[in-house]
Amino acid sequence: MELNVMQPDQLDDLIQGISLADYQVIGPMESNGAIAYEPIESADDLPRGIIDHQRPGKYALQKIQSSRFFGYTVSPFSWKKYLYPPVQTLFKAERNGQGIQLETDSHDVKYAFIGVRACELSAIKIQDKIFLGGDYVDLHYKERRENALIVAVECFNTCETCFCDSVGSGPEIPNGADIVLTEILESGEHYFLVRSETEAGQEILNQISLKDTENNHYLIKDAQLERVRAKLKRKVQTTGLKSKLLKNPDHPRWDEVAERCLACSNCTMVCPTCFCADVFDINDLDGNTKRERRWDSCFTSDFTYIHGGNIRHSVKSRYRQWLTHKFASWQDQFDSLGCVGCGRCITWCPPGIDITEELKALSIPPNQYKKGEINHV
Ligand code: SF4
Ligand code: SF4
Known part of the structure; x- marks a missing residue:
């Protein structure tokens, strides 16, 4: 898919465009000392200049001098809390004087997830197999999942605890996202490389005036991913x-x-x-x-x-x-x-x-x- 350049102030245009397309936009924000995935209204809600430190049994956020929007790695929460909520009413049966009224779970909100990492998209794809594959489809999950729009963001950093590379779930974004962003902040320049992977994603991007990429943008993007890969120290030897x-x-x-x-x-x-x-x-x-x-x-x-x-x-x-x-x-x-x-x-x-x-x-x-x-x- 074609790669384009988006300026940092156009990130808000992207969020507003998604919102106008009737999605509830869920994105990362700082909340109670952690990154949480919560409803957001604008790019101002994103955790700009915040990085996370993660070690076994330890988690902390740090505010640094940076205008990067997606400088953290992963939130303690995952997107499954929206697609497969921790507590979900499957149905209610209530007496109303004339009989019993049955109300089943129905979900009419379309979610747009902003900032989905490669490992998180891989996790969603695994849960798709669990809930949508085979003979028994989970209709509650299906309703939420089919209407969801995914804006994935490539990692530029790792935390000490992650190891996506050795289990084949990152750091490249696997297929399955609607829009993929790579945030570049180097040599005094700040911009996003952006591509759509679905029609729904392209319709959103059509509303933003994006610039063409130059050849070096591909090299910059690849080099950033290579740096991420080199930083991943934890490994799992999966053979055998x-x-x-x-x-x-x-x-x-x-x-x-x-x-x-x-x-x-x-x-x-x-x-x-x-x-x-x-x-x-x-x-x-x-x-x-x-x-x-x-x-x-x-x-x-x-x-x-x-x-x-x-x-x-x-x-x-x-x-x-x-x-x-x-x-x-x-x-x-x-x-x-x-x-x-x-x-x-x-x-x-x-x-x-x-x-x-x-x-x-x-x-x-x-x-x-x-x-x-x-x-x-
Ligand atoms: S987080 Fe899991 S592995 Fe760690 S103490 Fe709790 S149950 Fe055990
Ligand atoms: S590292 Fe693996 S097992 Fe641990 S929380 Fe992530 S996906 Fe689950």
Whole structure:
């Protein structure tokens, strides 16, 4: 697709154009010391000049002297909170004097997501397979997803916890976005390289007067991506990982990680691909009822409660289930990994458990592994 140049003050024209096309614009903003994805009204709401520092169990924002709009890496929140809300009323049945009135979930808001990173777009594509692939389509997700417009933004920086490259989800933006932006701020110049990838994206861009690119713009864009790639220090060696995990349910490392894991479920809540949920019926004394779907986690003891009891009593069995699903059985289920390397589960794990270290340790044959061999940061 054709690449054009957009000036920084035209970013607001883009946001207003999207809004006029009847989308609710959701974008990054600073909120309570973190980057949140919330409804925005203009480019002034974006976290200009703010970068994030992420390490295992640590997160902080910093205001720097920069006019960059997208200088942070990823928010603690993911776009799944809009496509697959944490709490969702599936239907309500209420008595109205003449009978029962049934109201099903219907969603008439069209979302436009501004600032979707490569790993996040990969995560959306994974959730598309979960909710839209196969014989059973989730109509609640479908309605939200089909109407969504995605404006992806290439990363110019990494955080210490991300590793998109080694799981094949970045740093290039995969297909699936409507508009792709690359923010360039170098040699005293600030501009965006912009391209549309769909008709919906092109219609929005048609309203902005963009300039043509010059040859060096392609080189500048490629060089920026190369710098990002070079900064990605965390890696996962995925070759042979599935069989190593499935063959070693008694690897001594599972006991070690279980000593650190609090089973708090933070990792699953922040993960953009995790999709476990529970369903509750809420009844009142007037005979009304409401069915709600709420995110759940394989780390909670109730999640695996089935007739007669809980099948995963220990933290070890729950951690093993999570990691083995992400990197092994997910491949059988959805033909991909269940991880896009966004690093959120590392940043937001209170004791700072790092899945890349755990996978490295678990890849050592159990009979050659020495306790504490792969140390945590
Ligand atoms: S498992 Fe961790 S790094 Fe992978 S997608 Fe989920 S939160 Fe991101
Ligand atoms: S791995 Fe970390 S975030 Fe996940 S449940 Fe254990 S302590 Fe909580």
